[in-house]
Amino acid sequence: MGSSRISSLQQRLIMQSIPDAALAPEPDSPPSTEQAKPGALLDYVSSSRLPTPWAVFEIHVFVERSNQKEHVLLTLGDVADGQPVLARVHSECLTGDALFSLRCDCGPQLQLALERIAKEGRGALMYLRQEGRGIGLLNKIRAYHLQDQGADTVEANEQLGFPADMRRYDICKDMLEHAGIQKLRLMTNNPRKVKTLQEIGIDVVERVPHQIEGNPFNAGYLNTKRLRLGHWLETDE
Numbered sequence: 001m002g003s004s005r006i007s008s009l010q011q012r013l014i015m016q017s018i019p020d021a022a023l024a025p026e027p028d029s030p031p032s033t034e035q036a037k038p039g040a041l042l043d044y045v046s047s048s049r050l051p052t053p054w055a056v057f058e059i060h061v062f063v064e065r066s067n068q069k070e071h072v073l074l075t076l077g078d079v080a081d082g083q084p085v086l087a088r089v090h091s092e093c094l095t096g097d098a099l100f101s102l103r104c105d106c107g108p109q110l111q112l113a114l115e116r117i118a119k120e121g122r123g124a125l126m127y128l129r130q131e132g133r134g135i136g137l138l139n140k141i142r143a144y145h146l147q148d149q150g151a152d153t154v155e156a157n158e159q160l161g162f163p164a165d166m167r168r169y170d171i172c173k174d175m176l177e178h179a180g181i182q183k184l185r186l187m188t189n190n191p192r193k194v195k196t197l198q199e200i201g202i203d204v205v206e207r208v209p210h211q212i213e214g215n216p217f218n219a220g221y222l223n224t225k226r227l228r229l230g231h232w233l234e235t236d237e
């Protein structure tokens with residue numbers, strides 16, 4: 001169940017100490033902004049080490065030119081060697097990623113992706129700031145309000161006048177180019193994501209199933225994703 005998974009993760013967060021060496025700055029590393037290479041949609045700003053309970057990742061930050069949104073790429077290991085890279089494209093979900101919401105599966109999916117990349121010792125995670133499938137936090141909570149009254153996740157978006165999914169993935173291309181990543185082994189259950197990435201010229205050579213266990217609060221949501229958004233999810237029903 002989701003709850004036991006979270007408690008074991010929390011336990012690991014407490015139990016696992018991060019070596020001091022991992023937190024020390026690298027005196028020799030040049031200012032990353034010197035390597036800035038402008039892409040079509042994003043401007044690269046800087047990079048640094050980012051210790052997590054699973055691995056010490058490299059965090060790279062970008063600004064989207066059209067709206068000044070800040071986006072993140074985490075990498076681990078040598079991702080620029082031309083070999084396929086285990087990768088996750090994750091859209092921001094404040095309630096799920098940071099506030100432990102059980103209404104969706106975003107938080108556990110994010111954690112699982114980092115765990116799997118760490119286990120492999122190599123990979124990339126693109127963290128895109130498009131909250132609530134692109135409708136923003138305020139509208140997402142308005143949609144939750146409608147769902148509390150009986151609408152499903154797709155109906156709620158439609159009642160608010162939004163398409164079921166407004167996410168876009170074109171900014172990934174700039175991130176991948178910046179990091180020298182050529183081919184992806186993509187962790188996802190979302191066929192639209194694979195199709196969209198391929199359409200914009202990103203080479204997804206493998207789809208890696210990325211399913212987490214449901215919980216009593218998100219069973220309906222996961223079922224809607226499967227039935228109405230065509231996600232590859234197996235259910236217990």
Ligand SMILES: [Zn+2]
Pocket residue numbers: 093095096097104105106107
């Ligand atoms: Zn979520």
